[in-house]
Amino acid sequence: xxxxxxxxxxxxxxxxxxxxxxxxxxxxxxxxxxxxxxxxxxxxxxxxxxxxxxxxxxxxxxxxxxxxxxxxxxxxxxxxxxxxxxxxxxxxxxxxxxxxxxxxxxxxxxxxxxxxxxxxxxxxxxxxxxxxxxxxxxxxxxxxxxxxxxxxxxxxxxxxxxxxxxxxxxxxxxxxxxxxxxxxxxxxxxxxxxxxxxxxxxxxxxxxxxxxxxxxxxxxxx
Numbered sequence: 001x002x003x004x005x006x007x008x009x010x011x012x013x014x015x016x017x018x019x020x021x022x023x024x025x026x027x028x029x030x031x032x033x034x035x036x037x038x039x040x041x042x043x044x045x046x047x048x049x050x051x052x053x054x055x056x057x058x059x060x061x062x063x064x065x066x067x068x069x070x071x072x073x074x075x076x077x078x079x080x081x082x083x084x085x086x087x088x089x090x091x092x093x094x095x096x097x098x099x100x101x102x103x104x105x106x107x108x109x110x111x112x113x114x115x116x117x118x119x120x121x122x123x124x125x126x127x128x129x130x131x132x133x134x135x136x137x138x139x140x141x142x143x144x145x146x147x148x149x150x151x152x153x154x155x156x157x158x159x160x161x162x163x164x165x166x167x168x169x170x171x172x173x174x175x176x177x178x179x180x181x182x183x184x185x186x187x188x189x190x191x192x193x194x195x196x197x198x199x200x201x202x203x204x205x206x207x208x209x210x211x212x213x214x215x216x217x218x219x220x221x222x
Contacts, residue, residue, distance in 0.1 A: 008191065011178060012198055018092045019174035019202065022164045026099035027157055034104035037063065038111025039137055047051075049123065049133045066105040071163050074102050075170050090171030095164065103160050110156060114148035115141050154210015160202045165199055175199050 037059065043049050069077070075098045082097045083089040097189040118141050126140045142149070168176025175195045183192025 008194065011182065011191070012175070012194055015173075015175040015178040015195060016051060016095075016202070017199055019161065019164050019176070019199070020096040021160045022092050022095050022167075022172070022174055023157060026096045026103060027160050029096070030103035030156075030160070031105050031153075033100065034107030035111050037104070037108035038115065039141070041112040042115045042141075043133065043137065049127065049136055060121060063105040063108050066101070067109070069102075071098075071166050072170060074098055075167060075172075092173030093218045095167045095172040095174075098167070099160055099163055102163055103156065106159060107152075111149065114145040114152055117148055118144045130146065141188045150213055151210055154207055154213075157206045157210065161199070161203055172179050175202075 021188060041056065041063070041079055044052040044059070046056075060176060075082075075095075076159035078098045078101060079089045082094050082184060086094040088094045122140055123136055126136050131139070164172060164174050165179070166172075167177035168174060168178070168180045171177075175198050179192050179199075181191075182188060183216055
């Protein structure tokens with residue numbers, strides 16, 4: 001029994017490491033793509049600093065289309081691309097590509113929502129002082145919306161963490177794979193429950209850290 005417990009603990013620890021690896025790496029890459037797209041969605045709106053309604057409409061439609069694809073279907077659709085780019089379509093490393101594709105549209109909309117909270121009067125004041133569009137973005141919009149962006153980051157992390165669990169059903173790694181392959185498929189409910197609890201704890205930790213960091217930074221700004 002002691003040996004079984006040791007093996008279970010090691011299995012969960014390995015799965016947790018893989019889950020964090022997939023979540024953090026894919027979130028970082030997805031933000032590199034999603035953040036500028038979110039900025040573009042805002043500044044190209046009618047009445048903003050670089051209005052372009054046609055571009056805004058096309059970009060918004062493309063993002064909405066990607067967001068509408070269920071993640072499990074997206075993984076399967078991307079199998080050929082994932083295999084070509086990552087060398088394999090299964091495993092923790094291979095799962096990063098579909099995670100990024102599934103997450104960056106969501107992040108773009110989160111960034112858009114955060115930037116829209118910035119008082120337009122502050123932007124107009126910066127424009128009246130001769131600030132360029134890039135200066136307005138980097139010195140006004142992003143700093144002013146930083147607490148909201150940080151809170152959005154926590155939400156995105158928990159969302160992507162949930163995606164990793166779903167990826168376990170189609171060859172992904174981490175705690176999702178353990179819950180399905182070692183727990184559900186082998187009818188070992190103790191492993192299923194432990195892996196699920198570990199996922200819930202990870203979600204709670206990320207959400208609490210993100211919320212507290214956002215509140216702390218918001219308080220510091222005041």
